[in-house]
Amino acid sequence: MEKILVIGAGFSKNVNYPLEKEVIPLIEKKLDSAAKIAEKFKEDLIHLWNDFFPHLDFWKLPIEEILSRVELEMKYIYARDRKRYFELTDLYEMILALFWITISAKPTKESLETLYNFLKSVGFPLVVISFNQDMVVERVCEENKISWSYIDNLRLVKQKPYLYFIKTRYNFQSYQLEHPEIKLLKLHGSFNWFYCWRCLKMRFFSIQDAGHFPSVTQWPFGGRILLCAEPKCLTKAAVGQANLMPLIIAPSALKQYDLPTIYDQFLMSRENLRNAEEIIFCGYSMREEDSLSVNLFYKLSTLNKKVKNIIVIDPNKQVYRRIANVIQFRPQYINSLHDFNNHD
Ligand SMILES: [Zn+2]
Numbered sequence: 001m002e003k004i005l006v007i008g009a010g011f012s013k014n015v016n017y018p019l020e021k022e023v024i025p026l027i028e029k030k031l032d033s034a035a036k037i038a039e040k041f042k043e044d045l046i047h048l049w050n051d052f053f054p055h056l057d058f059w060k061l062p063i064e065e066i067l068s069r070v071e072l073e074m075k076y077i078y079a080r081d082r083k084r085y086f087e088l089t090d091l092y093e094m095i096l097a098l099f100w101i102t103i104s105a106k107p108t109k110e111s112l113e114t115l116y117n118f119l120k121s122v123g124f125p126l127v128v129i130s131f132n133q134d135m136v137v138e139r140v141c142e143e144n145k146i147s148w149s150y151i152d153n154l155r156l157v158k159q160k161p162y163l164y165f166i167k168t169r170y171n172f173q174s175y176q177l178e179h180p181e182i183k184l185l186k187l188h189g190s191f192n193w194f195y196c197w198r199c200l201k202m203r204f205f206s207i208q209d210a211g212h213f214p215s216v217t218q219w220p221f222g223g224r225i226l227l228c229a230e231p232k233c234l235t236k237a238a239v240g241q242a243n244l245m246p247l248i249i250a251p252s253a254l255k256q257y258d259l260p261t262i263y264d265q266f267l268m269s270r271e272n273l274r275n276a277e278e279i280i281f282c283g284y285s286m287r288e289e290d291s292l293s294v295n296l297f298y299k300l301s302t303l304n305k306k307v308k309n310i311i312v313i314d315p316n317k318q319v320y321r322r323i324a325n326v327i328q329f330r331p332q333y334i335n336s337l338h339d340f341n342n343h344d
Contacts, residue, residue, distance in 0.1 A: 010283020015107035023063040067250035124181040148182040194244035196228035214243030251290040300327035
């Protein structure tokens with residue numbers, strides 16, 4: 001039976017990662033409790049933010065709105081003022097770097113086991129459509145020796161990542177994996193997916209190599225800069241280095257869709273949704289401003305005639321109603337993973 005699991009931030013809440021609305025308060029707390037060195041970082045960040053968005057209090061906005069606003073401004077300003085554009089990319093990377101520290105800690109063994117037991121009771125093989133940029137699913141798989149794959153340009157890419165360090169050490173091979181137990185589609189990118197702003201090529205890194213930000217050289221991120229090793233990007237060093245950026249997409253109406261890899265994630269998601277017999281939503285809130293994602297599920301009942309069972313797992317009954325409304329199907333409601341594991 002073809003099964004799909006759709007996950008959002010509520011899934012990662014099980015390993016204590018924050019929900020979207022909790023990210024900014026958590027960042028503020030972390031910066032305040034860090035050593036003096038964080039003060040300068042905070043100062044620079046707010047200075048840049050106020051320069052572009054003088055009437056918006058950074059600390060009062062949710063992370064997705066912050067990222068969306070900066071991305072949108074980048075689009076507006078790109079052709080008009082290159083200097084301001086690069087200031088914005090600095091700001092964007094500083095925010096991403098702070099976001100990263102809230103979801104980079106290795107989860108406890110027990111919490112990963114809870115998720116493993118859940119995945120096991122859903123059953124393999126399984127297609128996971130994730131709206132999270134963290135690496136919780138990958139960690140559960142590695143911890144429990146479950147084979148898994150990303151999908152790139154409609155090919156499966158085995159979990160063995162590209163090694164893609166500065167010039168001398170890289171490896172372009174891709175690895176086909178015919179029947180992984182988990183196929184992982186990440187519609188909003190991932191902190192271990194990097195792309196080159198010049199040639200738009202995309203690279204997967206190992207989960208241990210996630211979270212590098214070329215413009216953020218201050219505390220606590222300074223260090224490794226990843227360069228694109230495409231021959232045409234290497235030889236154009238004089239016009240600016242082709243630094244690799246993490247591929248992160250804010251859940252807003254306007255997104256960074258220049259990258260074929262992201263289109264592929266949506267295309268493959270739709271194909272899988274068309275054929276699934278069981279679909280389980282877990283901790284995914286299906287926010288209405290995320291129009292492309294909502295459209296993926298809109299009138300699912302007309303896209304897929306084979307589906308036998310749809311389940312929504314979420315402590316919030318409103319989320320259940322929103323999903324039911326969009327897919328135009330009446331799913332089964334389950335309150336928690338614990339209840340799911342005990343249902344039949
Ligand atoms: Zn490149």
